[in-house]
Amino acid sequence: MTEAAVCPVPHENRTHPLGPPAGFEEAISAGPVRMLWPNRVEAWVVSSYAGVRQVLSDPRFSANKDGQPEMRTEGEQVLGLPEPGNMNVMDGAEHLRLRRPLARAFMVKRLNEMRPRIQEIVDEHLDAMERAGAPADLVSSVCLPVPSLVIAELLGVPPEHQELFQATTREMFGKNGSRAEYEAKAAELGGVLMKVVEEKKASGTTDDLIGLMVNDTDFDMDELLFLAIGLLAAGHETTSNFFGLFTLTLFENPDQLAILKRDPSRADVIVEELMRYTVGRLGGAGLARRATEDVEVDGVTIHAGDWVAVTFHANLDEELCPHAGELDLERRAVSHLGFGFGPHQCLGANLARAELQILLRTLFTRFPDVRPAVPLVEMDFREDMITYGAATIPVVW
Amino acid sequence: MTVRIDQTRCIGSGQCVLAAPDVFDQSDDDGLGLVVVAEPSAELLPGVRDAVDRCPAQVVTLEE
Ligand code: HEM
Ligand code: SF4
Numbered sequence: 001m002t003e004a005a006v007c008p009v010p011h012e013n014r015t016h017p018l019g020p021p022a023g024f025e026e027a028i029s030a031g032p033v034r035m036l037w038p039n040r041v042e043a044w045v046v047s048s049y050a051g052v053r054q055v056l057s058d059p060r061f062s063a064n065k066d067g068q069p070e071m072r073t074e075g076e077q078v079l080g081l082p083e084p085g086n087m088n089v090m091d092g093a094e095h096l097r098l099r100r101p102l103a104r105a106f107m108v109k110r111l112n113e114m115r116p117r118i119q120e121i122v123d124e125h126l127d128a129m130e131r132a133g134a135p136a137d138l139v140s141s142v143c144l145p146v147p148s149l150v151i152a153e154l155l156g157v158p159p160e161h162q163e164l165f166q167a168t169t170r171e172m173f174g175k176n177g178s179r180a181e182y183e184a185k186a187a188e189l190g191g192v193l194m195k196v197v198e199e200k201k202a203s204g205t206t207d208d209l210i211g212l213m214v215n216d217t218d219f220d221m222d223e224l225l226f227l228a229i230g231l232l233a234a235g236h237e238t239t240s241n242f243f244g245l246f247t248l249t250l251f252e253n254p255d256q257l258a259i260l261k262r263d264p265s266r267a268d269v270i271v272e273e274l275m276r277y278t279v280g281r282l283g284g285a286g287l288a289r290r291a292t293e294d295v296e297v298d299g300v301t302i303h304a305g306d307w308v309a310v311t312f313h314a315n316l317d318e319e320l321c322p323h324a325g326e327l328d329l330e331r332r333a334v335s336h337l338g339f340g341f342g343p344h345q346c347l348g349a350n351l352a353r354a355e356l357q358i359l360l361r362t363l364f365t366r367f368p369d370v371r372p373a374v375p376l377v378e379m380d381f382r383e384d385m386i387t388y389g390a391a392t393i394p395v396v397w
Numbered sequence: 398m399t400v401r402i403d404q405t406r407c408i409g410s411g412q413c414v415l416a417a418p419d420v421f422d423q424s425d426d427d428g429l430g431l432v433v434v435a436e437p438s439a440e441l442l443p444g445v446r447d448a449v450d451r452c453p454a455q456v457v458t459l460e461e
Binding site for chain 2: 057096099100101103104105106107108109335340341342343345349350
């Protein structure tokens with residue numbers, strides 16, 4: 001295999017707000033290709049469905065970003081996500097030690113029990129949006145507040161601390177502040193969480209995530225606080241951005257939106273297809289790993305020490321499903337890569353699923369005529385947050 | 398046809414439960430995957446194959 005040309009990973013220059021960076025699809029079309037990340041680190045970009053699954057599940061690829069902090073995503077760099085509890089960059093037993101004790105809080109049946117409460121939170125916010133009247137900004141009225149309230153519920157933040165907790169998380173993750181602002185807010189949030197931790201210790205509960213970590217794991221205080229803040233960071237903006245992106249994707253595809261309106265009870269399958277298609281279409285270099293040995297992927301040898309960036313574009317690979325480049329809400333749920341794959345697959349996936357299903361079903365059932373108030377191309381998108389998304393989505397109904 | 402989960406590498410993601418709720422469950426103790434029907438009938442097999450495919454830790458197996 002001859003060395004492929006090294007070209008920059010195209011970034012921040014999407015020709016369509018829901019499409020890939022310009023030139024990206026052409027660049028990856030011939031198989032694994034070496035590209036430069038925006039921070040000038042060279043990485044192999046892997047884009048086939050099988051190749052991405054292989055990289056994310058083969059233990060010879062490490063998630064450790066030590067010595068190469070610039071391989072973190074931009075959002076991770078801005079936030080400087082805390083270390084002791086950052087399972088995202090750990091491998092093997094060290095990773096399982098932090099991750100496994102949390103699995104109980106995200107069990108499918110636990111989250112099913114939470115659905116009525118999520119529904120209540122969604123209803124309250126849609127009520128408020130209706131009372132305030134059209135036009136409304138879907139992002140500030142629904143996308144941002146709902147996930148943060150749901151996570152507070154999962155963590156077990158009691159009502160008397162909710163207000164401060166919400167205000168702090170909103171300021172931390174709701175806008176694009178500086179590192180210093182983030183750290184100041186993180187310290188304030190840490191203070192609230194410390195109080196919550198003391199209360200959980202006193203009550204001995206394991207019924208919520210903080211109680212579980214305090215009373216039923218060997219995590220030390222640093223790990224525990226950082227895990228709680230990390231979960232907030234990971235679960236807040238992702239879910240809210242994706243709800244916005246899904247809604248915009250549906251507005252762009254009225255024939256598909258009609259399928260959801262016709263049978264909202266299929267919201268579970270519909271969310272999987274929206275996830276597959278939306279992240280696949282956005283493409284770009286997604287998750288980073290580093291080879292610890294020479295490994296063959298898609299016909300090229302990736303050498304020990306080489307960086308690999310897998311792209312979600314793999315969700316559009318025909319190997320995953322037929323007519324993969326099209327949104328088809330009548331498709332059965334397929335094993336897409338929107339939540340990743342392998343041991344690091346999103347811990348919050350089932351929570352995000354429940355939220356997105358309830359949000360989509362309720363929005364389009366209660367407001368069947370909801371539609372964008374301005375054309376998509378005039379909306380403001382943010383590329384610099386943890387994940388990509390629309391800053392505001394003005395709607396009328 | 399026998400369904401197994403290698404719990405030593407299971408991360409308790411529950412993807413198997415989503416794929417085949419009649420065959421898999423998660424343990425109340427630790428959230429790890431459990432096989433409730435080890436010898437599933439023919440109509441349950443598509444769901445089991447789906448679970449084999451979706452399991453992020455690749456620890457669900459079906460011995461044909
Ligand atoms: C639509 C919403 C979401 C999307 C698209 C998403 C996506 C992802 C992806 C792709 C990964 C894998 C990262 C990697 O392999 O390097 C991941 C990991 C993770 N996610 Fe999510 N996520 C979402 C929501 C959430 C929520 C709601 C939570 C928590 C409440 C959460 C917590 C986490 C955590 C803790 C990890 C690290 C897991 C590990 O390293 O073992 N995510 N997420
Ligand atoms: S899908 Fe795999 S990792 Fe997830 S609970 Fe089932 S067996 Fe465990």
